[in-house]
Amino acid sequence: NAGVTQTPKFQVLKTGQSMTLQCAQDMNHNSMYWYRQDPGMGLRLIYYSASEGTTDKGEVPNGYNVSRLNKREFSLRLESAAPSQTSVYFCASSGTGAPSGANVLTFGAGSRLTVL
Amino acid sequence: RKEVEQDPGPFNVPEGATVAFNCTYSNSASQSFFWYRQDCRKEPKLLMSVYSSGNEDGRFTAQLNRASQYISLLIRDSKLSDSATYLCVVGAYGGATNKLIFGTGTLLAVQP
Numbered sequence: 001n002a003g004v005t006q007t008p009k010f011q012v013l014k015t016g017q018s019m020t021l022q023c024a025q026d027m028n029h030n031s032m033y034w035y036r037q038d039p040g041m042g043l044r045l046i047y048y049s050a051s052e053g054t055t056d057k058g059e060v061p062n063g064y065n066v067s068r069l070n071k072r073e074f075s076l077r078l079e080s081a082a083p084s085q086t087s088v089y090f091c092a093s094s095g096t097g098a099p100s101g102a103n104v105l106t107f108g109a110g111s112r113l114t115v116l
Numbered sequence: 117r118k119e120v121e122q123d124p125g126p127f128n129v130p131e132g133a134t135v136a137f138n139c140t141y142s143n144s145a146s147q148s149f150f151w152y153r154q155d156c157r158k159e160p161k162l163l164m165s166v167y168s169s170g171n172e173d174g175r176f177t178a179q180l181n182r183a184s185q186y187i188s189l190l191i192r193d194s195k196l197s198d199s200a201t202y203l204c205v206v207g208a209y210g211g212a213t214n215k216l217i218f219g220t221g222t223l224l225a226v227q228p
Contacts, residue, residue: 042120042203042218043160090159104150105216107159 002026006091006108013081018047021111023091031094032074033058033105034066036087043090049074056091081115088112117142118199120206122219130227133194137222139204140186148207149182149187154221160203163189194226 006023013019025032030051035043035058045058049068063085065077074093078085091108122139129135141149148226149166153211164171166178187206191198204219 040124040220042220044218045216103160104165105160107161109159110157 004093004106004108006089008109008111010071010105010112011080011114013113014080015115017081018077018079019081020078021091021113022073023075023108025065025074025091025093025106027093027095028071028092029105030071033092033094034064034067034074034076035092036060036102037090037110038087044091046089051102056098078113080094081113086113086115087112092111118216118219119143120204120219122202122204122222124220124226125223127222127224128227129194131194131196133226134190134192135136135194135224136188136190137202137204137224138186138188139205139206139219139222140184141206141217142185143206144182144185146185146206148203148216149178150207151178151187151189152156152218153202154203155200163202191224194224196226196228199224199226 026039033048034046037043044060046064047058047066048096049055053070055066089111092105093106119142120146151163153163154160164173164178166180167181170179175192179188201221201223203221206217
């Protein structure tokens, strides 16, 4: 089925370890995003890529890096994990066109990360 | 004041009931409005966009009140399968996706 696929679904890290969350979409979308979701808070944008070859910081970029590998793939890297990065991470993508069309996000199933 | 505010609930309603959620936003320049649905431990999925004239999709009706800066979602004839968290999403500046602001969600529990 077409959509957004992200891996891994679950991960436990120790403080200071590094890891990369992978995301791929097969909808030919130009824009891709990484969000985190924490209890009592709305989804917050970490980084986004409006098109292949570009990336920009979102609301909470500290402690993360991203790579837009090609049009399909957008990865999120934690270089030195901290307990504050324990969260559920969602990758999303969107197409272009009318503003409302560009804003409709398709999300991946989420990655639950625990940092001890 | 949060940019997008929702009553977290939970709203506990019996099957067949009508339930309404409101969401207020602080930025009067907001241009796009959406309701997403998120099932427990799943990803958010678009339920419906909200247009100035209001719009309806089956049992779901969304309204926008720009003067009072709120959007609403009405669910008629609630089903058990409607149990989920409903996220209000507001585009803060002219539709640029990076400016979408998510509310914390309203939890709906439909009881048999």
